[in-house]
Amino acid sequence: MRILVTGGAGRVGRRLISALLERGDFVTSLDVAELPMEHPRLTRVRGSFDDTAAAQAMEGVDAVIHIGAYMSWVAADARRLHDANVTGTFVLLRAAAAAKVKRFVFASSGEVYPETAPQFQPITEDHPTAPTSIYGVTKLLGEEMVAHFARTTGIETVVLRFSHTQDASELLDQNSFFSGPRFYLRARIRQQTGFGNQAVVEALRPYDDGTEKLLISRGKDGTVFRMPITDTRDLVSGILLALDHPAAAGRTFNLGTEEAIRFDEAVAHLHAATGLPVVDVTLPIPAVNYVTSRRAAIETLGYAPRWTFAAMVADATAEKLGVRVESALEAP
Ligand SMILES: NC(=O)c1ccc[n+]([C@@H]2O[C@H](COP(=O)([O-])OP(=O)(O)OC[C@H]3O[C@@H](n4cnc5c(N)ncnc54)[C@H](O)[C@@H]3O)[C@@H](O)[C@H]2O)c1
Numbered sequence: 001m002r003i004l005v006t007g008g009a010g011r012v013g014r015r016l017i018s019a020l021l022e023r024g025d026f027v028t029s030l031d032v033a034e035l036p037m038e039h040p041r042l043t044r045v046r047g048s049f050d051d052t053a054a055a056q057a058m059e060g061v062d063a064v065i066h067i068g069a070y071m072s073w074v075a076a077d078a079r080r081l082h083d084a085n086v087t088g089t090f091v092l093l094r095a096a097a098a099a100k101v102k103r104f105v106f107a108s109s110g111e112v113y114p115e116t117a118p119q120f121q122p123i124t125e126d127h128p129t130a131p132t133s134i135y136g137v138t139k140l141l142g143e144e145m146v147a148h149f150a151r152t153t154g155i156e157t158v159v160l161r162f163s164h165t166q167d168a169s170e171l172l173d174q175n176s177f178f179s180g181p182r183f184y185l186r187a188r189i190r191q192q193t194g195f196g197n198q199a200v201v202e203a204l205r206p207y208d209d210g211t212e213k214l215l216i217s218r219g220k221d222g223t224v225f226r227m228p229i230t231d232t233r234d235l236v237s238g239i240l241l242a243l244d245h246p247a248a249a250g251r252t253f254n255l256g257t258e259e260a261i262r263f264d265e266a267v268a269h270l271h272a273a274t275g276l277p278v279v280d281v282t283l284p285i286p287a288v289n290y291v292t293s294r295r296a297a298i299e300t301l302g303y304a305p306r307w308t309f310a311a312m313v314a315d316a317t318a319e320k321l322g323v324r325v326e327s328a329l330e331a332p
Helices: 012-023 050-055 075-098 134-153 170-172 178-183 185-195 200-207 231-245 263-274 296-303 310-320
Strands: 003-005 026-031 042-046 061-066 103-109 158-164 216-218 250-256 278-282
Touching: 003 012, 012 026, 012 200, 012 231, 012 250, 026 050, 042 200, 050 075, 050 200, 061 075, 061 250, 075 103, 075 134, 075 296, 103 134, 103 231, 134 158, 158 231, 170 178, 178 185, 178 263, 185 200, 185 278, 216 250, 216 263, 231 250, 231 296, 250 296, 263 310
Parallel strands: 003 026, 003 061, 026 042, 061 103, 103 158, 158 250, 216 278
Antiparallel strands: none
């Protein structure tokens, strides 16, 4: 098969392309960013999600995995989010239908519920959708557009609502996009300053003495934060099932780890790995505290996520020390 992977230069895209090449597929990558990878079965199209680049990338393609998207929670980025995620998804669906592509797999997000404000837990695919961020809205609109093209063109579609997902190495990186502000005090202060969340900044600042520290976050009632953090390799294994499995067509699946890690436990693992001091802070906001069901993917597709948070930290530590190098889909 020839598979088009959009967002091929991103966190998930790179791992996915490696896995597809490893199993013998031909791959086209479409990304506005450079993909620093070469392979005889890999075609790289550098461009954004416009008609010209989409038509070029769609040549000879049997299936599309549309995981390219812009992620931001900054209010000023709303238009860019709409252009990349809503218009971009429309452009790709239209090009895929014109090219008579068989299957279109769409990367949505738990932000459509959103997972941070659940009405019931564990969050299943039939949980009501009411996103609280423009990013979440763009993913929900993308899902609607995917459903429309499935109804009107006959293209097979699969919607995957991804969990928060990291490369294991990001957990040890204070400057990484997600794990930095999630687990490191100074990165969190910078992020919350950027968001304009002054009350959170004021709660954190007394703990900042200019040196880096690990952060355990609690909500205003003292509840420690808890959420699933998925290893990119587990997400990629689920995407491959969504691409291949006959029963996936027309369905929506939550994809990610089954484990919801408490941040005090997570920080204990990070402390053991980094030796950094730990601060435990009660924030003037409700706790992030959710668990998401993966039952549908497990029972329908045979999905089997394997990476626990502890295994991710151990793997990242080993990689940092040069102890061993993981291949794309090796089990922990
Ligand atoms: N990582 C997560 O925690 C998470 C959680 C839920 C959903 N998702 C979704 O999963 C997908 C992959 O996420 P990721 O972590 O690999 O993100 P990423 O930011 O690492 O990669 C996204 C890629 O898309 C490309 N891109 C963005 N806008 C583009 C445009 N207009 N034209 C061409 N290329 C464009 C970027 O250059 C980037 O390489 C995204 O759709 C994201 O919304 C991610």
